[in-house]
Amino acid sequence: MEISAQELASLVGGTVEGDGSVKVSTFAKIEEAKRDALTFLANPKYTHWLYTTEAGIALVASDFVPEHPLPGHLTLIRVADPYATLAHLMSYVESLKPRPRGIEQPCFIAEGVVIPEDAYIGAFAYIGKGAAIGKGAMIYPQTYIGAGVSIGEGSIIYPGVKIYDGCRIGSRCIIHSGTVIGADGFGFAPTATGYDKIPQTGIVAIDDDVEIGANCCIDRATMGETRIGLGTKLDNLMQVAHNVSIGRHNVFAAQSGIAGSTQIGDFNMIGGQVGFAGHIKVGDRNEIGAQSGIPNNVGDGNRLMGYPAVNAATFARTQVYLKRLPELFACKQTR
16 A cells, blocks of 8 residues: 555644655665655664665654755654654554454354354364354464453454463453463472472453463463453563463563562563562562562562662662672782
8 A cells, every 4th residue: 555645644643844745655664664665763773874764754753853964755754753653553554454254164163152243263263162252353273262261352362372261351452372371370289298289260361452472371360360451561472470460551571470479560661581579569660671580579660670670770880890890809909
């Protein structure tokens, strides 16, 4: 689909600077874009590419001031937030693509399960007794939907996802391939002869607009619920243990792990490979750097880094001192 700079600006509420009739038909990174591409500048580190890009159109911030002449072929669209605007445009284009519908064969759908007319069930999918499938849901091939599972309207379950009995998935959720939802939590009672398994009788409850990456494990609760709140996004290869409660609009980068019964609040930003101890509470609007360890409770509005995690500025100063230790010891030995 071709679209002009003026049409794009009208769509996103931006201002055109340059030739409004220039048309593009794809998206591209600023360093790789060609004349038929729309690109964007959100990170100042990439500003130098704007002066040499071959892109036809670039999204830039409203207050962007060029330090050098721009390419003559380049049209700018000024917006309040280029990155958010790009996400909006890409979502819009994605929504125009045809979506699968209907029931492919072979698959298994338990007796009594009603599949809405606009839903999609891929080949070799299994849908157990008492499952509820919402309107417009898409369940791709080789998925397992256990007995009593509910999947909300417009949710997408990609190939190879396994959702154990009784778990609840909200509306407009996206669950990527290989993820397992509702496996047993890691519960064992030590005895004189070994470890006795503690039955995990709860469920996993996932609220609306949650996205879960590939190959994640979300364990069912021992009793009650393991919960993931509205709008939260989990990257690939994450472990969420039994009875964990994650609030609204959190983002977690890949390979993070959350031990059992930990509670995490709202609007937190978590880097990759962060580890949370069990039975702790983390507040709201924290930023936690990659590979940090969180052994204790955390309040609100902190920027943390390190293991155990400390204030990010303190961590940075500590790293400077650590690098100087050989020098400091050498000075001490020469005295």
